[in-house]
Amino acid sequence: MILQNVLDFLPILLKGAVVTLQVTAGSFVLSSLIGLLFALMMVSKIRTIALFAISVVNIIRGLPIIVQLFYIYFVLPEFGIQLTAMQAGVIGLGIAYSAYQAENFRAGIQAIQQGQIEAAESLGMRGAMVMRRVVLPQAFRIALPPYGNTLVMMLKDSSLVSTITVAEMTRAGQLIASSTFENMTVYTLVALLYLAMSLPLSFALRRLEARFSTRRTS
Amino acid sequence: MIEIKGVYKSYGSVAVLEGIDLQVKSGEVVCLIGPSGSGKSTLLRCINGLESYDQGDVLVNDERVERNTRTIHDIRSRVAMVFQRFNLFPHRTALENVMEGPIYVKKENPQAARRNAEALMEKVGLSHRMNAYPDELSGGQQQRVAIARALAMNPQAILFDEPTSALDPELVGEVLAVMRNLADEGMTMIVVTHEMAFARDVADKVCFLHSGKIVESGPAGEVLSTPAHPRTQDFLRRLLNHSGEVQA
Numbered sequence: 001m002i003l004q005n006v007l008d009f010l011p012i013l014l015k016g017a018v019v020t021l022q023v024t025a026g027s028f029v030l031s032s033l034i035g036l037l038f039a040l041m042m043v044s045k046i047r048t049i050a051l052f053a054i055s056v057v058n059i060i061r062g063l064p065i066i067v068q069l070f071y072i073y074f075v076l077p078e079f080g081i082q083l084t085a086m087q088a089g090v091i092g093l094g095i096a097y098s099a100y101q102a103e104n105f106r107a108g109i110q111a112i113q114q115g116q117i118e119a120a121e122s123l124g125m126r127g128a129m130v131m132r133r134v135v136l137p138q139a140f141r142i143a144l145p146p147y148g149n150t151l152v153m154m155l156k157d158s159s160l161v162s163t164i165t166v167a168e169m170t171r172a173g174q175l176i177a178s179s180t181f182e183n184m185t186v187y188t189l190v191a192l193l194y195l196a197m198s199l200p201l202s203f204a205l206r207r208l209e210a211r212f213s214t215r216r217t218s
Numbered sequence: 219m220i221e222i223k224g225v226y227k228s229y230g231s232v233a234v235l236e237g238i239d240l241q242v243k244s245g246e247v248v249c250l251i252g253p254s255g256s257g258k259s260t261l262l263r264c265i266n267g268l269e270s271y272d273q274g275d276v277l278v279n280d281e282r283v284e285r286n287t288r289t290i291h292d293i294r295s296r297v298a299m300v301f302q303r304f305n306l307f308p309h310r311t312a313l314e315n316v317m318e319g320p321i322y323v324k325k326e327n328p329q330a331a332r333r334n335a336e337a338l339m340e341k342v343g344l345s346h347r348m349n350a351y352p353d354e355l356s357g358g359q360q361q362r363v364a365i366a367r368a369l370a371m372n373p374q375a376i377l378f379d380e381p382t383s384a385l386d387p388e389l390v391g392e393v394l395a396v397m398r399n400l401a402d403e404g405m406t407m408i409v410v411t412h413e414m415a416f417a418r419d420v421a422d423k424v425c426f427l428h429s430g431k432i433v434e435s436g437p438a439g440e441v442l443s444t445p446a447h448p449r450t451q452d453f454l455r456r457l458l459n460h461s462g463e464v465q466a
């Protein structure tokens with residue numbers, strides 16, 4: 001009986017899991033790009049740029065992710081911006097997490113010793129090249145542990161996009177549960193599937209960190 | 219080739235350089251000595267624009283050195299700097315550190331830059347450690363890589379800011395030996411150092427800084443063995459008591 005249920009539910013949940021991974025990957029890439037942009041602005045020597053970025057990051061961080069998702073999915077259409085649920089989910093989660101990514105990167109950039117920057121400058125490098133060749137490669141290594149952490153958090157928080165009807169794994173589970181009332185079986189399966197994704201991911205990240213983070217940073 | 223004329227600098231209300239005049243001709247080795255906090259590093263850093271100055275002129279080949287101008291990058295690529303704490307790029311191998319400037323600043327052909335970098339690693343006695351990362355090298359080895367990195371830019375002058383002060387005593391010699399070779403080859407060098415034996419043997423001119431002023435300067439033999447200024451005498455006496463190294 002239970003086994004039959006599991007066999008029935010699993011394909012539907014796995015389909016949802018694929019969407020979960022897509023949402024996570026898409027919003028992770030987006031949040032990294034926006035977060036890096038914010039981080040570069042935050043460490044800018046031009047004060048207005050730095051202040052602007054710091055303000056935006058604080059505003060994003062001060063809003064619940066669900067509210068941001070609702071805003072993008074339900075409010076933007078009133079301004080003529082119509083997005084699919086999937087697009088709204090990826091963009092919403094990407095923006096919401098860009099604030100945390102910005103903090104990760106900013107901390108990494110500011111951890112680079114001044115001497116590194118001076119060595120690069122004394123070779124005649126210009127600002128952008130100092131960033132690209134000397135600061136960012138080291139900042140990424142320093143930021144790797146919090147960066148990996150953020151990825152795992154995003155995998156779990158991708159379940160939030162179920163609230164705007166994206167058919168990812170949590171929503172697939174909700175739909176099955178509400179039609180079969182097999183709550184225990186369904187949500188146990190959902191929980192196990194999340195663990196099946198997040199634990200290997202954490203393990204892989206730990207391995208990557210061990211290779212990079214302790215050595216070869218100033 | 220390097221001319222410093224009436225340079226003043228202060229941090230807020232703290233005067234750090236108070237009217238420095240110094241001329242360094244091509245091929246000359248000038249050693250700057252003086253107590254900690256006398257402004258030696260600041261002076262050196264004004265010469266390649268890592269630091270700005272308030273008054274006066276710093277000229278490299280008659281070109282004024284000024285931080286935050288368009289020409290500063292070009293001047294820096296011609297006046298190399300070697301730091302007390304090496305400041306090698308930790309994420310790149312020794313050889314990559316040496317190739318970095320030629321490839322990315324001077325846009326040299328990577329193959330040619332590699333061949334030149336290999337030759338320079340050989341010159342500083344590290345051809346067997348080219349693929350090591352900085353954290354796999356001793357301090358003396360790291361500083362020799364830093365010198366090779368400076369040389370790779372084919373600079374007209376090299377500024378050294380206490381290049382051996384961060385080293386264990388037994389590693390000082392290998393770095394000074396490389397610097398002696400450079401001096402013999404006619405490299406223009408300004409060296410901030412507490413190594414009096416090096417200054418005496420290698421320097422064409424020694425300048426003694428105190429409170430942001432050059433209070434005494436002249437041929438190494440004169441300044442170090444028969445200093446005229448009481449501050450210089452005092453400084454050298456202290457150093458002598460400390461290391462027992464200075465013999466006239």
Ligand SMILES: Nc1ncnc2c1ncn2[C@@H]1O[C@H](COP(=O)(O)OP(=O)(O)O)[C@@H](O)[C@H]1O
Nearest residue numbers: 229232234252253254255256257258259260261
């Ligand atoms: N960034 C800075 N801000 C304020 N004061 C500084 C700074 N850098 C150096 N100083 C001060 O300037 C003086 C000269 O410093 P420095 O040039 O490093 O001396 P030295 O290299 O001879 O030891 C010192 O009194 C030091 O405290």
Ligand SMILES: [Mg+2]
Nearest residue numbers: 258259260380
């Ligand atoms: Mg100093």
